[in-house]
Every structure is written in structure tokens, then in C-alpha cells.
Amino acid sequence: MGELFHLEDVTKVYKMGEVEVRALDGVSFAIQRGEFLAIMGPSGSGKSTVMHLLGCLDRPTSGRMVLDGLDLLKASDNQLAEIRNAKIGFVFQQFNLLPRESALRNVETPAIYAGMKRSERVRRARELLERVGLGDRLFHFPSQLSGGERQRVAIARALMNDPAIVLADEPTGNLDTKTGEEILTLFRNLHKEGRTVVLVTHDRRVAEYASRILHMQDGRILKEERVN
């Protein structure tokens, strides 16, 4: 299996005017290839900051972060964009679909930035949408889809460039319990197929879908828990 992501003594300090806010205070952990990991904690615990760092949307203030052998602290903005494009698949609480593009086009977008050929891109996007059960909704716009359907489009989009890691930030936060369970089952299936999935949540029932839970509080990792 091996290590996919390695974080060592990572800190993140935000400057809010004169005041410094220590969002992360020396966090170290590793993510194994093919693992289903949940990062859990109340709001303000630093889990969103971890999510942004894991998603390469931001750089830590200090520490060491290595993804798949790449040192993220040394990466330029452009390199980070390339890493996000090739290695990260995002699923957000608010779905974050592009409102003016069809479901198909939304799924295609990461591949457009990767420079994939149009014919191949459309074929793959179609396949992924069919896999999440939306084969008959290809040309619907986000506003014409239900919450559960939107999140499925987002998952298909996250898988488009065959990422090393799927990052989900409260993916069921805006869904009812039943739809939420369907989405979580989808993530569990992805894990079973061998994908690395990281779930960020405040909800214990959601976190229990993972095989390992990191509990965070005040910018630190409080404890680690194995789930069966």
C-alpha cells in the first residue's frame, strides 16, 4: 500500500489584522494509499484548514507536507493548480457545481484544464455520470437537479481526472438523512474499489463510514480511532 500523504509538524497561522490566529498548531499524520479516513471535530477545530491544505488550495505556515513524493511547500501556485487538477478530487458541502454548465460539462471541466481530448473527455464524463446513476440527466443544469443528484454530479466530477485522493468536506451537510446515506455508500464503494477517500465532518455517524477517524480540537489532533 504505502504512504500517499505525509504531514509533519504542520502549522497554519492566519493574520486577521493585528491578531494572529493559530488555526493549526503542529499537526502530524499520514494517509495511506487506499485508506478511508475521516477527520472529525467541532467547528473551529482546524479541520477545514486541514482540508484546504490536503486539497493544495493553501500552503502551511511551517512544517512539512509531501504528497506522492512532491514537496508541497516548495510548489508554486501553478504547480499547486496542476497538483489539484491531477491528484485531488473535491466534493463540497454546497456541491459547488458551475451553475451555467450542464451536468456533463461540469464533469468534463477538470479534464478541460488537464487538456484531455474532447471526444475522450465526453466519453469518460458520460461513463462516470452513468456510474453514479445519472445517465439520464447528462444535459440537465444544476438548478434542475435535486440535492442528492447534484452531489452525485460533484462525485463524478471529482473522479474525472482519476485523482490520487478524493476529498469530501461535509458532503452530506446539505442533504436529508436518506440521501446522505446513499452518498456515503457511494464513498464506501469508491474505497472498496481501492480509492483513497478523506472525509471531513463534525458528525460522528458520517465519520463512522470511514475505517479510521482523526479527532481534532483547537488546531491539534486529539486522538486517533480505528473503526471496524
Place this chain on the structure above:
Amino acid sequence: MLRTTINSLSAHKLRTALSVLGILIGVASVIAMISVGQGATYDIRSRVESLGADLVTVSPAFRVGRAGVASAQITETFTLELADELAKAPAVRDVVPVIQTNGTIKYRDRNLQTTLMGVTPAYPSVVNYPVARGRFFSAQDLENYAKVLVLGSEVAQQLFPDEDPLGKEVVLERAGTRFLFTIIGVMTSKGQLGFGQYDNRIYLPVTTVARRITGDRTVNFYNLRVASTDQVDEAIAQVEFILSRRISNPEDYRVRAQQDIIETVNQNAITMTFLLGGIAAIALLVGGIGIMNILLVSVVERTREIGIRKALGAKRRDILWQFLTESVFVSVLGGVMGLLMGVGAAALIASFSRWPLIVPSYAVFLALGFSLIVGLIFGVYPAARAARLDPVEALRYE
């Protein structure tokens, strides 16, 4: 990429349409103004040129009044006899002394205020202005102080709307005195010149005017025809020499070649075209600011979209291009439509003014190039702002 552009532009149709309109008006006015300037110039120039490049005009200059002496034309030496002197210049073929005065021409119950031109039989050939019907007066008419006249085409039309003017007797009235004249001819239509309206005048033997009407042998100016076009400078030198022996101050008279007038017209035309084009360019600039304004609003509105795109792997360059493409798309669309509208407007104006439609190719390139540049310049700042957005902040934006 183009699909993304069209999608986001069509999401705000009215807004896009108004931005396009801004550029459209700018480009259309640039094209129309330049075309109007060129058309008007062509029109004036062709009329001036129709007098012939070998025409030279000798006229008295105005003297500035000083110490109670009113400014006055130096007319004492400008007489019918001087015409014969000037004709001795070897490079001059013909000299026509011209006496110009105003009067009223009456036929039955119709009358018309008009300009009386006392000239000689050489006049039609000197100013390149032939008779259409009937005949011009002869050397004999000149000698006999004949009471004959030739009508300009406009005068003929107004005084004789449905009659043949040839052979008709008309009354000329000037300063309370009335004269009976016979019409012997009608001139061709020459159109309107910047400084003279040939068609609105009547033409009489200069001797008749001097003796019977004004009672004064001084003339207003001389029209000279040079022997050949390449002798214009020579003719001017000879004429100036003859004049210098009679008039001590060379500033008291002016000798102007038609060529110089053509050049002046051309110079004025260039100035006018640039002035009009410049005003229109300001409209284009305003259109560009309109685009920038809309784009800046659009960048703020789409902060979240930009965040999503960055999360999906869009680089700064990708976001920059996306917004720049929108701006250039809008401005070039406006440019192309403006080009069509501008040519249309120019064609309309040209057809009303009866001058040819001239759209110089540089105007087309200028307008299209300008709209492209406007799109780029006014798109760069908003696009760069969008590209610089921090992905985390952009994703958090509500």
C-alpha cells in the same frame, strides 16, 4: 473555452448586449465620421478640380484699416485695361476680368435675388464651365455693350420652371435702376463649390456691366488660364511681375493658383477627418470603460465560480484567459456590428449629400483593431483581478 465564454455571456443577455452596444456605437461613429470626412473632401475636391488645375485667380487683398482709414480693397488699379496687360504674360493663355455685383432678375411675376457676373467670352473655357443650351455672348456683344445674359442652371430652373428661357426678355434691377435684357443661353450645372455658387448666378458681358450697370471700370478679380498645367509657377511669376510695376506693395494683391486651393482643401479635409475620427474614438473609449465596468461587477459576482474552477485545477492563466476572452468577444462583436452600422450610416449620409460612399480600408482596420485593443486593455485589469483571487477565499464567498 469558447463555449464557456458564450455560456457566461448568454447568462446575462441584456448586460452583454449593452456592453456590445457601447463598442458598436464607438466603432460605428469612427467609421461613419471618417467616411463622411472622406466623402465630403472628395466632393469638394472634385468640384474645385473641375475648375481646372491651370486656373489662377488674381484678386486684391484686404488692407487692414489704420488711423481712421477703413480697410478697403485696392481696386483703383484693378481695371478692365489691366486685363489686357496681364494677357501679355507669355505663360497666360486667357484673362477674364470679373465684375461681381448683386441685383434682382424679374420675369413676369417672378423675381430672384442673384449675383451678376460681368465676364468675357473666354469665361466658359477658363473656368471649365460650358453652356448647356443657347450660346455664350460673343466678342461682338462685348464691344456693343449688348444687353444679353446667360443664366446659371439654378436661376433658369427657378425663373422658368415650365418655360424655355431662351430668347425671353427679363428685367434686371440694381440700385433702383431697371434694365431690359435678353436671355441667350443657359449654363450647365456645376454644383456647389466651397466659395462660389456658379449655378445661382447670371452671366453678362463685362463691358455692359461696367458701362450700363455699375458705371465703374474697376473689376473684382481676374480669372487666368495658364497656357499649360506645368507652367503654373511661371505664369504666377510673370503676373506678379506685371502687377509689381503698377502696385508698389505686393501685399495689396493676391495671386492664387487653383492647385494651392486644392492643397488647402486637402489639408483641411485631413484635419477634419482626424477631428471627427478623434471625437468618435472617444465614444469607443467610453464603450471600453463600459466593458471594464461590467467585467469588474462580473468578477465579483462570479468569485465563487472562480474558486470552484481553481479547485478543479484552473491556473491563473486559465482564469485570465476566460475573462479576457469574454471581454474581447464582446468588443470584437461590437466592432463587427459597428462596422456594418457605420458603413450603413455613411452610405445613408452619402446618398443624402450626393457624394460617393468612401470607406477607406484603414478605417476598417482602425475600427476593428481598436475594438480588439479596447477589449484587451479594458479586459486585462478585471481578468487579472479574477486570476489573482485566493482559491480558499473565493470558495468561501457567498
